[in-house]
Amino acid sequence: MTETTLPDVEISTPDDAAQDSGSGPRSLTAHVAITRVVVLVNPLSGSVGPRAAAEVEAILADYPCEAEVVELVGETMDAQINTAIASSPDVLFVLAGDGTARAVASRAGPKGPLVAPLPGGTMNMLPKALYGTTDWKVALRRALEHGEPQCVSGGSVEGQAFYCAGIFGSPALWAPAREAMRTGKLSLAWTYGRRALRRAFSGKIRVELDGGRARRSEALVLISPMISQAMDAPVGLEAAAMNPADAAQAFRLAATALFSDWRQDPSVMTQPARRIHIRARSRIPAVLDGEPTLLPHDTTVTFIPKAFQALVPEPLPPESSGSGTAGDAA
Numbered sequence: 119m120t121e122t123t124l125p126d127v128e129i130s131t132p133d134d135a136a137q138d139s140g141s142g143p144r145s146l147t148a149h150v151a152i153t154r155v156v157v158l159v160n161p162l163s164g165s166v167g168p169r170a171a172a173e174v175e176a177i178l179a180d181y182p183c184e185a186e187v188v189e190l191v192g193e194t195m196d197a198q199i200n201t202a203i204a205s206s207p208d209v210l211f212v213l214a215g216d217g218t219a220r221a222v223a224s225r226a227g228p229k230g231p232l233v234a235p236l237p238g239g240t241m242n243m244l245p246k247a248l249y250g251t252t253d254w255k256v257a258l259r260r261a262l263e264h265g266e267p268q269c270v271s272g273g274s275v276e277g278q279a280f281y282c283a284g285i286f287g288s289p290a291l292w293a294p295a296r297e298a299m300r301t302g303k304l305s306l307a308w309t310y311g312r313r314a315l316r317r318a319f320s321g322k323i324r325v326e327l328d329g330g331r332a333r334r335s336e337a338l339v340l341i342s343p344m345i346s347q348a349m350d351a352p353v354g355l356e357a358a359a360m361n362p363a364d365a366a367q368a369f370r371l372a373a374t375a376l377f378s379d380w381r382q383d384p385s386v387m388t389q390p391a392r393r394i395h396i397r398a399r400s401r402i403p404a405v406l407d408g409e410p411t412l413l414p415h416d417t418t419v420t421f422i423p424k425a426f427q428a429l430v431p432e433p434l435p436p437e438s439s440g441s442g443t444a445g446d447a448a
Contacts, residue, residue: 149266160214215239241408265429280406287337327391354390
């Protein structure tokens with residue numbers, strides 16, 4: 119099985135080129151009324167930078183709406199997020215890391231303002247799934263000009279939400295090392311790898327899907343309908359139980375679990391599920407939308423059919439869609 123990663127699709131249209139050349143004001147999307155926009159910016163996130171807030175303001179100046187740009191500060195971040203949501207903007211953009219994007223989306227909920235998580239972190243799992251690019255400026259313009267409301271489903275475990283995928287069990291220990299390797303941070307990858315070996319998760323997990331018979335598994339991957347290539351409707355999370363033969367195979371499966379044809383692997387069994395009970399002898403390592411965490415030894419994951427409302431550009435025609443999408447990865 120060939121390991122693949124989600125490609126960075128840089129979407130560009132003639133309208134984008136005209137705007138970048140300073141040809142005049144742009145029109146907002148016709149799919150939803152936008153009169154007020156709030157953008158939360160974390161300048162300390164992986165791919166944001168100290169000039170991002172000013173760059174956001176310059177872009178928003180091209181559009182006929184009221185805009186507020188808020189720079190997030192560590193000790194007051196939670197209060198700033200709550201204030202932004204309480205101000206009831208039409209759209210709440212988030213230019214920050216995966217953890218902040220998840221926090222904003224979960225607090226907004228299905229009745230909150232539209233949320234648009236821009237790619238400002240390291241893995242950018244949710245922004246990539248929604249916008250297909252790691253260029254936050256492209257994603258911002260596309261959402262403003264062509265966005266429409268889209269209900270996003272996901273999962274919840276121990277008060278933490280995820281909207282793309284969760285990995286539970288031993289392969290989750292290797293996710294930070296793999297991501298550091300992917301981004302060329304070899305020293306950090308080595309550090310994470312050694313830490314994973316020291317904290318090696320011994321023993322299997324026991325998994326019950328929708329009250330069915332408990333099964334022992336090396337690891338479990340839960341994939342949202344937005345990401346899953348096996349479901350046509352949001353009827354549950356795609357649950358994939360993995361039983362790799364050795365550590366190398368476990369790492370390979372964890373590394374390719376989201377965007378390749380790994381379901382044909384004989385060590386993987388999949389089915390949709392809405393309530394997943396996971397047990398182990400010790401705390402369970404997990405990765406939720408790229409963020410590592412440790413869960414209790416007995417925990418339950420619940421499917422959320424309508425987790426939040428995102429502002430997502432309408433699909434582009436095939437000839438304008440760039441180099442591919444997650445489903446086109448080879």
